[in-house]
Amino acid sequence: GLLLAMHYTADTNLAFSSVAHMCRDVQFGWLIRNLHANGASFFFICIYLHIGRGIYYGSYLNKETWNIGVILLLTLMATAFVGYVLPWGQMSFWGATVITNLFSAIPYIGQTLVEWAWGGFSVDNPTLTRFFALHFLLPFAIVGLTLVHLTFLHDTGSNNPTGVPSDCDKIPFHPYYTVKDILGFALMISLLVSLALFSPNLLGDPENFTPANPLVTPPHIKPEWYFLFAYAILRSIPNKLGGVLALAASILVLxxxxxxxTSKLRSMTFRPISQILFWALVANVL
Structure with missing residues (x-):
């Protein structure tokens, strides 16, 4: 991201061509960009697995750790959203327009809030500039929150699949866990590199290869796959405010x-009925 920021220009007339220039003229610029774009997808895969694992094994009973985790998720989603706007393609522009417009559903202050966020009366240069600033800033907020997340986790120690205390079975983190974790890292990185090298545009929207045009609305406005569950909830409710509330609730419910x-057992390992509901939720999100 830092290397991309060095070559990117946050201006409506130059943003799109600066990204094209990066992919064509910068040493390995194409690779850096593809790893950055697909790295976001892999990050979300890991995050969703992490949240699902937390729900399954009752990790949410570490309340502080869990609540900071939810705040982390919200920050991450905001970061991904503002980042998607930066290449200033059609889907970037219209995605920004649609999602920022949702704030106008808030009674009384909505319209003022949207115009304040836009820095004008539509998504334009001021919007792009501030989104770039936010996309640069928020990852540092994520790093800070991650440290707080870990600090609270360190206070209680982590949970295990049975949901019973395991103090007597604890082993040193290094070398045991470090070696175990390297396998997962290697697997994810090899998958990411394979995706970035063989089909880097598989998860992207072809509409974003067209420069942003406020006069032409794309036939299908949709976010990247990792926001589709929330966007589907938003679109499935015919009322604007209702949709916005449902979208917010779909994440804030965590x-x-x-x-x-209410169970006496922490983990779902020995709760088959909860397991059925859990996998129904997973299938529903997928």
């Missing part, structure tokens, strides 16, 4: 997880 836990 805050309720610690309050909704």
């Amino acid at each position: 805050f309720l997880m610690p309050l909704l836990h």
Whole structure:
């Protein structure tokens, strides 16, 4: 991201061509960009697996760790959204227009809020400039929150698949866990590199190869795959405010997880009915 920022120009007239220039004229610019774009997808795969694992094994009972994790997810989603706008293709522009416009559904202050976010009366140069600033800034906020996340986790220690204390079975993190984790890293990195080298545009929208044009709306406005579950919820409700509330609720519901836990068992390992509901949720999201 840092290397991309060195070559990127946050201006509506230059953004699209600066990205094209990067892919054509910068040493390995194409590779850096493809790893950055697809790296985001892999990050979301890891995050969703991590959240699913947390729900399955009752990790949400570490309340502080869990709540900071949800805040991390929200920050990450904001970062990915503002980043998607930067290449200033058709889907970037219209995605920004549609999603920022949702704030106008907020009663009384909505319209003022949207115009304040846009820096004008439509998505334009001021919007692009501030989105670039935010896309640069927010990852540092994510790093900071991650440290807080780990600090709270360190306070209680992590959970295990059975959901019972395992203090007597603890082993040194290094070399055991470090070696175990390297396998996962190697697997993910090889998959990421394969995707970035063999079909880098597989997950992207072809519409984004067209420079942004405020006068032409793309036939299908849709986000990247990792936001589709939220966007589907938004679009499935005919009322604007209702859709916005449902979209927000689809993520904020994670805050309720610690309050909704009534079982005497922490983990779902020995709860087959909860397992059925859990896998139904997974299938539904997919």
